[in-house]
Amino acid sequence: xMAAQENILQVKGVTKRFGGLIAVNNVxxxxxxxxxxxxxxxxxxxxTTLFNxxxxxxxxxxxxxxxxxxxxxxxxxxxxxKLGLARTHQIVRPLNDLxxxxxxxxxxxxxxxxxxxxxxQGIADxxxxxxxxxxxxxxxxxxxxxxxxxxLEMARALASRPYLLLLDxxxxxxxxxxxxxxxxxxxxxxxxxxxxxxxxxxxHALMNVSDRVIVLDYGQLIAxxxxxxxxxDPKVIExxxxxxxxxxxxxxxxxxx
Amino acid sequence: xxxxxxxxxxxxxLLVVIGGLLPVxxxxxxxxxxxxxxxxxxxxxxxxNILLGYAGYVSFGHIVFFGVGGYIGFYLMxxxxxxxxxxxxxxxxxxxxxxxxxxLAILRLRGAYFALATIGVNEAVRTFINNFGPLGGPIxxxxxxxxxxxxxxxxxxxxxxxWLAFILTIAAIVLSYAVKFSRFGLGLMAIREDEDAAMVMGxxxxxxxxxxxxxxxxxxxxxxxxxxxxxxxxxxxSAFRLTRSIEMIVMVMLGGQGTVQGPxxxxxxxxxxxxxxxxxxxxxxxxxxxxxxxxxLIILFVPSGVIGWLRGRYRxxxxxxx
Numbered sequence: 001x002m003a004a005q006e007n008i009l010q011v012k013g014v015t016k017r018f019g020g021l022i023a024v025n026n027v028x029x030x031x032x033x034x035x036x037x038x039x040x041x042x043x044x045x046x047x048t049t050l051f052n053x054x055x056x057x058x059x060x061x062x063x064x065x066x067x068x069x070x071x072x073x074x075x076x077x078x079x080x081x082k083l084g085l086a087r088t089h090q091i092v093r094p095l096n097d098l099x100x101x102x103x104x105x106x107x108x109x110x111x112x113x114x115x116x117x118x119x120x121q122g123i124a125d126x127x128x129x130x131x132x133x134x135x136x137x138x139x140x141x142x143x144x145x146x147x148x149x150x151x152l153e154m155a156r157a158l159a160s161r162p163y164l165l166l167l168d169x170x171x172x173x174x175x176x177x178x179x180x181x182x183x184x185x186x187x188x189x190x191x192x193x194x195x196x197x198x199x200x201x202x203x204h205a206l207m208n209v210s211d212r213v214i215v216l217d218y219g220q221l222i223a224x225x226x227x228x229x230x231x232x233d234p235k236v237i238e239x240x241x242x243x244x245x246x247x248x249x250x251x252x253x254x255x256x257x
Numbered sequence: 258x259x260x261x262x263x264x265x266x267x268x269x270x271l272l273v274v275i276g277g278l279l280p281v282x283x284x285x286x287x288x289x290x291x292x293x294x295x296x297x298x299x300x301x302x303x304x305x306n307i308l309l310g311y312a313g314y315v316s317f318g319h320i321v322f323f324g325v326g327g328y329i330g331f332y333l334m335x336x337x338x339x340x341x342x343x344x345x346x347x348x349x350x351x352x353x354x355x356x357x358x359x360x361l362a363i364l365r366l367r368g369a370y371f372a373l374a375t376i377g378v379n380e381a382v383r384t385f386i387n388n389f390g391p392l393g394g395p396i397x398x399x400x401x402x403x404x405x406x407x408x409x410x411x412x413x414x415x416x417x418x419x420w421l422a423f424i425l426t427i428a429a430i431v432l433s434y435a436v437k438f439s440r441f442g443l444g445l446m447a448i449r450e451d452e453d454a455a456m457v458m459g460x461x462x463x464x465x466x467x468x469x470x471x472x473x474x475x476x477x478x479x480x481x482x483x484x485x486x487x488x489x490x491x492x493x494x495s496a497f498r499l500t501r502s503i504e505m506i507v508m509v510m511l512g513g514q515g516t517v518q519g520p521x522x523x524x525x526x527x528x529x530x531x532x533x534x535x536x537x538x539x540x541x542x543x544x545x546x547x548x549x550x551x552x553x554l555i556i557l558f559v560p561s562g563v564i565g566w567l568r569g570r571y572r573x574x575x576x577x578x579x
Contacts, residue, residue, distance in 0.1 A: 055457065057456075076456065076461075077456045078456050078457075078459045078461045081457065081458065081459040082459055087457060089454070089457075093453070094450075095446065095447055095450035095451060095454065095455075097446075098450060102443065102446075105443060106443050106444065106447045106458055106460070107459075109440050109443060109444070110459030111459050117438075117443065120440070160459060
């Protein structure tokens with residue numbers, strides 16, 4: 001099904017250095033349209049840095065990021081989002097003194113499609129319903145709890161009507177019920193035709209939603225494959241999971257769900 | 258948006274209109290001069306609020322636009338014989354151009370660095386004009402009283418300029434409201450809350466900040482022309498008083514930064530307090546110390562100001578207090 005489709009995102013030999021530190025080292029991968037690609041790796045592996053390079057927060061030191069055929073390496077984030085590439089943040093960044101609705105409206109106004117406030121309000125209401133946040137619409141964003149803030153972060157990104165959504169640990173800090181709800185939201189987003197690149201530490205959830213998984217370690221791409229292949233890849237077990245028994249247990253969890 | 262239907266805007270407008278018409282009703286010239294100063298403060302504070310309250314950038318040297326606009330307008334009238342009607346927009350235009358150029362240079366700075374840079378700009382402009390012969394150097398410029406003849410004499414001129422200030426004050430309130438409830442305003446508030454997140458959401462932050470800076474400079478520039486024309490003289494120390502910048506910040510903070518009515522309420526309150534202190538034999542030398550103390554107390558205890566505090570406390574009044 002996916003083999004025939006074109007790559008919405010191509011990351012070609014991307015390196016990001018901070019002084020002497022190589023945070024992302026010569027990473028290359030393709031993301032076909034419509035897939036959910038999981039990005040895993042130990043803490044400090046460079047996952048978020050890679051996101052920051054893809055969406056323009058950092059310019060790559062070397063290499064290219066190609067989105068929908070356009071080389072967006074070194075573009076500003078506000079130009080990248082206008083092409084239809086949105087993201088959420090690992091540490092949620094709500095606009096605290098604005099209402100939930102205004103937060104999402106801002107995402108709609110300035111996102112991929114240019115919208116007036118009135119149109120943006122319509123989109124925001126729809127997206128808030130989608131992520132189950134409608135009843136919090138008029139509350140200040142700062143007063144939400146963590147799970148709600150994660151959903152707000154997601155709503156704001158979705159309101160920009162992206163083709164590709166980068167999700168940075170949207171499940172972290174959530175309880176099992178909230179995780180299950182969020183996983184459903186992620187799957188629903190894919191059903192709408194949005195391609196997703198997702199960083200996640202909640203392994204069994206990631207293994208379940210991803211079509212493919214890539215693994216970063218010390219800034220380098222060390223493995224790429226289906227969730228099963230990744231979980232059984234000795235390199236991943238050694239470098240990332242460290243303990244082969246732990247890997248087994250994780251897979252059992254994934255099967256159990 | 259149908260936000261123009263909110264009572265908040267009409268209340269703000271009504272307050273300005275009532276205040277502005279008071280001297281006509283009472284016929285008192287003293288009251289007119291007091292109201293003129295209050296309107297000047299309201300217009301300055303409302304303008305500053307676009308940058309400080311909406312975009313979250315603290316400008317400690319905002320009076321530079323008042324001074325530069327005033328200086329250029331005054332020069333055009335006193336030396337080039339321009340009429341007031343052309344000099345006022347010219348003052349606004351020069352302030353806008355200055356804001357645009359400064360914005361390119363210093364709006365990339367954030368937080369305290371931006372605030373420091375704005376102080377530097379004010380001091381640099383003041384020093385420059387102090388040493389610039391064509392604008393009168395340290396002595397400044399003066400107009401002969403005969404210039405008022407073309408405006409129907411000094412007494413009529415005072416009323417004419419009063420109404421000009423009245424219109425500009427209303428313009429400041431309308432601008433403030435229009436920006437707040439626009440797509441652009443939402444972008445500015447996103448910048449205020451989290452500039453990096455705003456960029457990721459798609460707000461072209463350099464453009465938005467520059468536009469906010471320009472919008473916050475125009476009316477102060479025009480007000481400068483009116484103020485110094487009435488004054489019949491302009492000199493560097495009265496045009497670029499740093500303490501006046503700080504008073505503008507106190508007014509915005511006192512009334513409530515980021516609200517439309519806040520700068521209006523804050524400016525009126527501050528002027529009332531100030532005139533009380535200035536006429537009190539005990540406090541007259543401590544007026545600025547009091548402004549500093551007031552700012553400290555607001556930041557410590559009511560950081561959202563009078564309007565912000567009321568909004569937080571009485572949620573039902575959101576459409577009335579804005």
